Amino acid sequence: MENVIEVKGLKKSFENQIALADVSFSVKKGETIGFLGPSGSGKTTTIKILTAQLLPTDGHVKVFGQEISKLQNPAYMKRIGILTDNSGLYDRLSIYDNLALYCDLYNVDKVKIKEVLQAVNLIQDQKKLVQKLSKGMKQRVTLARAILHKPELLFLDEPTSALDPVNTKQIHQVLKQLNKEGTTIFLTTHDMYEAEYLCDRIAFLDRGEIKRLDTPLNLRTKVDNRTVTLLLKDNQTVHMDMNDEGADKIYQYMRNGEVISIHSNEPTLGDIFVELTGRDLA
Numbered sequence: 001m002e003n004v005i006e007v008k009g010l011k012k013s014f015e016n017q018i019a020l021a022d023v024s025f026s027v028k029k030g031e032t033i034g035f036l037g038p039s040g041s042g043k044t045t046t047i048k049i050l051t052a053q054l055l056p057t058d059g060h061v062k063v064f065g066q067e068i069s070k071l072q073n074p075a076y077m078k079r080i081g082i083l084t085d086n087s088g089l090y091d092r093l094s095i096y097d098n099l100a101l102y103c104d105l106y107n108v109d110k111v112k113i114k115e116v117l118q119a120v121n122l123i124q125d126q127k128k129l130v131q132k133l134s135k136g137m138k139q140r141v142t143l144a145r146a147i148l149h150k151p152e153l154l155f156l157d158e159p160t161s162a163l164d165p166v167n168t169k170q171i172h173q174v175l176k177q178l179n180k181e182g183t184t185i186f187l188t189t190h191d192m193y194e195a196e197y198l199c200d201r202i203a204f205l206d207r208g209e210i211k212r213l214d215t216p217l218n219l220r221t222k223v224d225n226r227t228v229t230l231l232l233k234d235n236q237t238v239h240m241d242m243n244d245e246g247a248d249k250i251y252q253y254m255r256n257g258e259v260i261s262i263h264s265n266e267p268t269l270g271d272i273f274v275e276l277t278g279r280d281l282a
């Protein structure tokens with residue numbers, strides 16, 4: 001399948017600070033890929049380079065088969081949607097008028113506004129001025145704007161960082177649906193649940209380097225620290241490693257009829273991140 005994003009040997013430095021050391025990856029059409037990493041690992045820098053807001057120090061970056069410099073071309077901008085922290089919304093305009101302005105810019109029928117406002121749960125608030133909105137509401141307006149023109153490729157920098165659990169769930173469903181309809185998604189997050197729920201593949205980013213890039217399932221199964229917890233009839237709980245020795249013990253407990261339940265403790269993506277990098281995701 002065709003690659004929508006191709007990155008080879010990407011480096012970015014800010015004076016003495018190396019933000020991206022040597023990053024290579026590609027994203028196929030229709031994929032949702034996530035960059036998961038703690039604060040300062042280089043997630044925003046990656047997204048800013050991919051959306052032509054920052055120039056790389058070195059390396060090759062192609063989007064839709066074209067060098068990144070072409071992304072500044074309006075024809076390419078129409079093919080992508082961007083949600084970043086710097087929202088670019090007009091504070092003195094209402095939610096509706098902000099979106100209407102984008103409809104004019106992107107040649108989109110204004111009937112689409114109602115549809116996207118419903119998707120991000122803001123239909124009741126459409127007349128409110130942006131300057132009066134909470135951080136979470138602004139984040140949802142920015143998402144509405146990013147998907148208004150139904151882009152082929154959506155860049156999301158921590159899309160739910162300011163949202164409560166109810167709105168987070170709703171936005172996750174919106175993103176799943178968009179992806180189902182063919183939108184390729186590149187997102188950054190430090191939320192392992194978000195990464196696991198949304199992404200086909202996840203890159204573990206640490207200090208400007210991809211430490212591992214794989215499907216959530218492979219990331220989990222390649223780490224060998226699973227344990228099992230047994231609840232026994234005398235209400236005792238026993239933890240053991242999932243290895244030959246553990247299996248022998250489980251067998252003994254079962255033979256003696258002592259076992260009420262067996263619970264397998266899968267490592268979370270956060271556990272695996274710590275194991276690979278020695279650092280926490282937070």
Ligand SMILES: Nc1ncnc2c1ncn2[C@@H]1O[C@H](COP(=O)(O)OP(=O)(O)OP(=O)(O)O)[C@@H](O)[C@H]1O
Binds near residue numbers: 017019038044045
């Ligand atoms: N404009 C800049 N000038 C100097 N250093 C910068 C600049 N932008 C980013 N950096 C540095 O580059 C590194 C990566 O930053 P980046 O914002 O990409 O991290 P991040 O993973 O997105 O973090 P967060 O989760 O906090 O947003 C950090 O050390 C940061 O201080």
